[in-house]
Amino acid sequence: MSKRTVVIAGITLNVFSLDNRDSEPESTSPKPIAILFLLHGRTSRADHLELMVKAFLDEVSTRRRDPAQAGKEAHDLWVVTFDHRNHGSRLVDSLANQAWDKDPNKSNTRHA
Template identity: 30%
Template sequence: MASPAEADLPPRPSISMRTMPMAGLLVDVHGLEELSPFATRITCLWLHHQRLGNKERMADVAARCVAAWNERSRKSKAKGSPERGLIALTFDQRNHGTRLVSDRGNESWNKGNETHAQDMFGIMAGAVVDQGVLM
């Protein structure tokens, strides 16, 4: 179901998505099939989901970013600019989505999670480590 913000947007562009294992994580790569064989550089846009979300929640943003970039690139190519491709990548943060090990670990103190601070620190610090390894 679309969020209120998504309801005001045009339909999501059709962009390829392939889930690939990378460094022990499942990473969704958006736009790989749309890359031009003539691209001289490729930019990787890493999209992180919000708290209590998962990588699938970022698919709409990924598709819109890649589609907008590809449209802009088509116009630039006509002007003779070198080609740069864009792919968008998403993965589940620790204790989210495919990496969920404890529902309670994502709750707040008000919802009975006595280790909320440690859990949030672990998720945030872990995101930095995971992102560094993937890059």
């Protein structure tokens, strides 16, 4: 698995693939590319997804080595992760990500 980090429109994207394209990020693929955007859940962050990405790409790699799949056209698969607005590296106000709470110090009065 390879990982490249690119910034597009001010947002840091993590691009994972089975091919090692770190040395030539602008190179073209001989096969079509399928892109899976894997998004984290509420109050989480993109780097928490790396184990899931690895497991997913390992499974894809294993299935591609299956003799029954030999000779079939396969897309290159890229998995893209990024931090949602106000999460992870883009965090501005952690309280804004919270819901209502009985404790006024933990409650987000702007929730909903």
